[in-house]
Amino acid sequence: AQTVTQSQPEMSVQEAETVTLSCTYDTSESDYYLFWYKQPPSRQMILVIRQEAYKQQNATENRFSVNFQKAAKSFSLKISDSQLGDAAMYFCAPGLSNSNSGYALNFGKGTSLLVTP
Amino acid sequence: DVKVTQSSRYLVKRTGEKVFLECVQDMDHENMFWYRQDPGLGLRLIYFSYDVKMxxxxxxxxGYSVSREKKERFSLILESASTNQTSMYLCASRRGGASETQYFGPGTRLLVL
Incomplete structure (x- = not known):
């Protein structure tokens, strides 16, 4: 599997504040897709946001946005106006080709986000 | 809404038992995946299928095998369960290629004693 690095195992943010979760990956491809998934305590994985690598514009979904730096192979997630319900494990998941699994998602190890009142 | 269901939320098995984990999706997706999730390791892909019988x-x-006899169902088989297969198992499905969203089931937490 190709390398996906989430360097922050845990992060903490106060309600209404902004937090950024980092993700870097390794690929030689030029066209691919990147995803952030959220896994709350219920364990159900939920798509947060996705980005197409050929698009220069960063994706935005309500309070969630990404900072995609293609040359640096960086794909960070920014959560604005954090809410208690944002507390979860967040996984960065680029869809990168590899010899075994085609374009199955490659997951980082996750960042556990704690939201404090 | 896409729905991916897994046969059990919790399962306890003994070493050496044959274990079947079932996954069913209701959206006619071509691709189905099995991951295992362990603390500090993220999700790791075990097997995937892009068509029936593939x-x-x-x-x-x-230590794993899979079966996909029907498009909606993808089974993960532990031929002889071992304690190091104690883990959370997540099934996912996806229509089409890499640009599409993967939808996940609720997970099965397997304990092998």
Missing amino acids: KEKGDIPE
Whole structure:
């Protein structure tokens, strides 16, 4: 599997504040897709946001946005106006080709986000 | 809404038992995946299938096999369960290629004693 690095195992943010979760990956491809998934305590994985690598514009979904730096192979997630319900494990998941699994998602190890009142 | 269901939320098995984990999706997706999730390791791909009766090994296929006899159902089989297979198992499905969203089931937490 190709390398996906989430360097922050845990992060903490106060309600209404902004937090950024980092993700870097390794690929030689030029066209691919990147995803952030959220896994709350219920364990159900939920798509947060996705980005197409050929698009220069960063994706935005309500309070969630990404900072995609293609040359640096960086794909960070920014959560604005954090809410208690944002507390979860967040996984960065680029869809990168590899010899075994085609374009199955490659997951980082996750960042556990704690939201404090 | 896409729905991916897994046969059990919790399962306890003994070493050496044959274990079947079932996954069903209701959206006619071509692709289905099995991951295992362990603390500090993220999700690792075990097997995936892009069509009925087709399967491909993922990153950690050792000790597992799969079956896809019908498009909506993808089974993960532990031929002889071992304690190091104690884990959370997540099934996912996806329509089409890499640009599409993967939808996940609720997970099965397996304990092998």
